[in-house]
Amino acid sequence: MLLVPRDERGSAVTEFVMVTALVVFLFMAVFQLGLVLHIRNTLISCASEGARLGARADAEPGLGAARARELISASLADSYADNVTVGTGVVGGVQVVEVRVRAPFPVIGLLGPDGQLDVTGRAFLERQ
Template identity: 65%
Template sequence: MRVRPHRERRRPECGSAVADFAMVSGLVAVLFIAVFQVGLALHIRNTLISCAAEGARFGARADAQPEDGAARARQLISASVSERFAGNVTATVVDAGGAQVVAVTVVAPLPVIGPLGPDGRLRVVGRAFLESQ
């Protein structure tokens, strides 16, 4: 009897791990960028809401004018996020069910990472009761 040398057979799946990694890593990267984009937009939105509310409280004081609240909101936005988000800040006195309310409105660009993500503007309003009524 003659013994043949054992040859290794190549399995048909050989090299498929590299292809799987390439395909899955691309999907994971896109998913990570999308989650990061949503997180950044929510962070900016929450920061703008907080700054607008603080500006409204500042402008609603008995010894202040509503424009003082807009200036305070601009200052807070510039210090906490960036000056480009503080470009369009207005303050008005509005009637809310018989009570005078100072409303500070901030309109800012929506932060976008690269070409992905929604395009548009954020519009947030902070309100506080006017103390001098």
């Protein structure tokens, strides 16, 4: 029969607790990074779709901002659609519609105290 030295007793429990805490922390960090990237990509997609609608020959640029707000509200929380602006600009000598979205940066889950995500979607104006 093998005897465990007295100074080794209970070390498996503490080792399990420390390793489990580390693994949970790493999992949450990777999950949070994935959430931030998902929200960023969703905002870019919605802004680009709004810019494409606003750049159509039979539409006004303001429709693009409304469409971006609608898409953001449908895919994320309504608070992410609060600050959507639209404007026109020139890129390479061609007029474009720009839909800009400023949204809270999700720091813990979907809560975002200070940071801002700033994304822009552009589309060439069809009537030039």
